[in-house]
Amino acid sequence: MAAPALSCMAGSDCTSVKGCVRIGACRSCGLLQKETSRAWQQLCDQIYGDYQIYHQAGGEEQKARGRGGGRLAPRSELIADFLSKSGILPQQGRVLDIGCGNGAFLRAMRKTFPNWRLTGSDLNETFREQILAIDARASFQNRQQLEAGTDIFDVVSLIHCIEHIPAPVGYLAAVRRYIKATGLLLIEVPDAELNPFDMVVADHASHFSKATISAVVRAAGYEVIACGNLVVGKEITLLARPLHDAHSAGPELADQGAAPFARRNLAWLEETLNRGRALAGESRPFGIFGTSIAGIWIHSAIGSNVDFFVDEDDMRVGRKYFGVPILAPTSVPAGATVFVCLEPELSQAIAARHDDSTRRYVTSPALR
Numbered sequence: 001m002a003a004p005a006l007s008c009m010a011g012s013d014c015t016s017v018k019g020c021v022r023i024g025a026c027r028s029c030g031l032l033q034k035e036t037s038r039a040w041q042q043l044c045d046q047i048y049g050d051y052q053i054y055h056q057a058g059g060e061e062q063k064a065r066g067r068g069g070g071r072l073a074p075r076s077e078l079i080a081d082f083l084s085k086s087g088i089l090p091q092q093g094r095v096l097d098i099g100c101g102n103g104a105f106l107r108a109m110r111k112t113f114p115n116w117r118l119t120g121s122d123l124n125e126t127f128r129e130q131i132l133a134i135d136a137r138a139s140f141q142n143r144q145q146l147e148a149g150t151d152i153f154d155v156v157s158l159i160h161c162i163e164h165i166p167a168p169v170g171y172l173a174a175v176r177r178y179i180k181a182t183g184l185l186l187i188e189v190p191d192a193e194l195n196p197f198d199m200v201v202a203d204h205a206s207h208f209s210k211a212t213i214s215a216v217v218r219a220a221g222y223e224v225i226a227c228g229n230l231v232v233g234k235e236i237t238l239l240a241r242p243l244h245d246a247h248s249a250g251p252e253l254a255d256q257g258a259a260p261f262a263r264r265n266l267a268w269l270e271e272t273l274n275r276g277r278a279l280a281g282e283s284r285p286f287g288i289f290g291t292s293i294a295g296i297w298i299h300s301a302i303g304s305n306v307d308f309f310v311d312e313d314d315m316r317v318g319r320k321y322f323g324v325p326i327l328a329p330t331s332v333p334a335g336a337t338v339f340v341c342l343e344p345e346l347s348q349a350i351a352a353r354h355d356d357s358t359r360r361y362v363t364s365p366a367l368r
Contacts, residue, residue: 005200005266005270005273006021006199008200008273008297008298008300008301009021009202009297010200010202010296010297011051011201011202012047012160012164012203012293013052013053013055014056014291014293014295015052015055015296016296016300016322017047019039019040019043020039021034021035021039021202022034022035022037023035023207023262023266029215029219030212030215030259031168031206031208031212031216032209032212032258032262033206034204034206034207036205040202043203044164044202047202047203048123051126053102056291056292056316056321056326060074061074061075061104062313063315064078064232065233065346066078066231066232067230067232072313075104075159075231075232076105076107076108076159077111079105079108079188079237080108080109080111080113082231083113084113088239089113089154089155090154091113091115092116093113093116093154093155094118094119094151094152094154095109095116095119095153095154095155095157096119096146096151096153096155096156096178097109097118097119097120097157097158098121098156098158098161098175099122099164100121100127100131101122101127102127102131103130103138105157105159106120106134106138107134110135110138116154117139118131118137119139119153120138121140121143121146122140122142123142123143125140125142127140128140146178152177152178154180154183155184155185155186156175156179157185157186157187157188158175158185158186159186160189162187162206163189163201163205163207163208165206168216168220169216170220171220172185172222173220173221176222176242176243176244181242181244182241183242184240185222185238185239185240185242186238186239187217187239188231188232188236188238189236189238190204190236191208191234192209192265193209193261194229195343196266196343197269197293197294197342197343198293199266199269200293200297201293208236209261210227210236212258213236214227214238217240221242221244222241223240224238224239224240226238227239234343264367264368268367272364272365273298275362275364275365276302276339279339280339283337283360285307285308285337286305286306286307286336286338287306287309287327287336287338288302288308288338288339288341289309289311289341289361290309290311290340290341290342291309291313291316291321295341296321299321307324307336308324308325308326308327309325309326310326310327310332310338311326311327312350314328329353329354333359334358334359335359336359336360337362338359338360340363340364344363344365344366344367347363348363351363
């Protein structure tokens with residue numbers, strides 16, 4: 001399926017990209033995926049060739065709200081804190097973070113689990129030195145080194161990684177060999193059922209619901225022990241144990257509602273796009289709340305009609321986002337209109353926090 005909302009897209013590094021993509025649901029398992037054509041792969045190559053990780057805050061990981069509108073903190077800190085409170089990990093161990101980027105999760109693990117040894121792995125060597133600088137027990141392996149090695153780990157994490165992989169079952173089945181028999185697989189992905197903006201991320205190959213990510217992990221030879229919106233409200237956290245005598249297989253039909261919720265999300269994105277354009281055309285000064293995926297997506301559609309962005313993350317306030325200033329909520333000028341272009345539940349919570357008699361915060365449409 002295609003839709004007008006997909007004429008504007010974002011890279012996962014929150015950059016604006018243009019291209020033609022189609023989305024469909026697998027008839028066998030219900031997994032929602034992009035059509036991984038040559039054109040899509042070329043689009044991904046363009047994004048990854050100049051990947052600008054957390055550029056809105058000078059390389060600092062974005063902050064997120066904990067479950068139930070909890071504290072605002074970097075996502076990795078929230079995940080590490082969740083692992084600590086769960087009591088599921090020993091005091092000492094080894095963690096491998098696949099798709100480690102500049103090491104945000106590994107640094108959070110060092111802070112929360114100071115006796116653990118840390119290994120990061122990524123497609124290229126871009127962030128090797130940043131990983132090695134975490135401490136003397138941190139190491140880095142590129143993909144070729146990891147595949148050629150024999151190391152095994154107590155935890156293998158994929159934080160916002162598996163959604164980039166076109167064949168997730170086969171990939172996760174191969175990852176089992178890196179995990180001890182008593183070890184743990186940790187996955188964090190966007191919840192595409194709750195967050196329609198996941199669909200506009202051009203380089204996301206798969207768009208998961210709780211049912212489909214569970215089915216994929218089971219089919220790859222794991223026992224799922226926890227799966228839900230356990231850390232960040234709009235994201236899925238999954239924990240699983242490897243079954244080393246298992247063989248990967250196609251996922252069972254997990255979510256017959258994938259195609260309907262995809263159509264619902266695409267319709268909602270189009271309605272949101274129309275609301276944003278209308279507000280930008282009638283209101284001055286006009287701003288957008290948020291400087292991540294949703295913000296760049298709506299900015300790409302509205303363009304020069306945006307006067308400022310608003311963000312609660314103090315690491316981003318005072319910078320510019322695509323040439324437009326990022327303001328703190330307290331600095332929004334009187335008489336301004338701010339479009340809270342985020343998934344509906346979060347949009348309503350933010351508007352309720354900041355709307356007052358001098359500044360108008362407009363929420364995104366209801367997700368029906």
